[in-house]
Amino acid sequence: xxxxxxxxxxxxxxxxxxxxxxxxxxxxxxxxxxxxxxxKTCRMVMVALRGRLDVVVxxxxxxxxxxxxxxxxxxTARRTLENFSPDALCLVLASxxxxxxxxT
Numbered sequence: 001x002x003x004x005x006x007x008x009x010x011x012x013x014x015x016x017x018x019x020x021x022x023x024x025x026x027x028x029x030x031x032x033x034x035x036x037x038x039x040k041t042c043r044m045v046m047v048a049l050r051g052r053l054d055v056v057v058x059x060x061x062x063x064x065x066x067x068x069x070x071x072x073x074x075x076t077a078r079r080t081l082e083n084f085s086p087d088a089l090c091l092v093l094a095s096x097x098x099x100x101x102x103x104t
Contacts, residue, residue, distance in 0.1 A: 017095035028084040051088030
């Protein structure tokens with residue numbers, strides 16, 4: 001939800017999990033993809049802070065192109081990030097600390 005006023009906009013979100021890790025993806029060369037895997041237990045919310053990208057979750061395509069919209073990705077859902085604009089900056093908030101064994 002965004003609250004605009006004369007000072008600018010304040011965007012707020014409430015997450016269905018406690019954030020234990022945050023990372024961001026940027027400077028992705030044209031034609032490259034990221035992800036391509038699922039997680040066993042980790043839940044994520046992805047937000048395009050700048051630019052645009054597509055996230056394919058279990059064969060369903062989602063366009064992220066606004067810092068006002070996040071995409072919740074449940075555990076076990078296969079996700080691939082693609083079609084990054086040159087200026088894309090994607091923030092990912094994760095429910096778990098990094099664990100290589102959580103990837104499938």
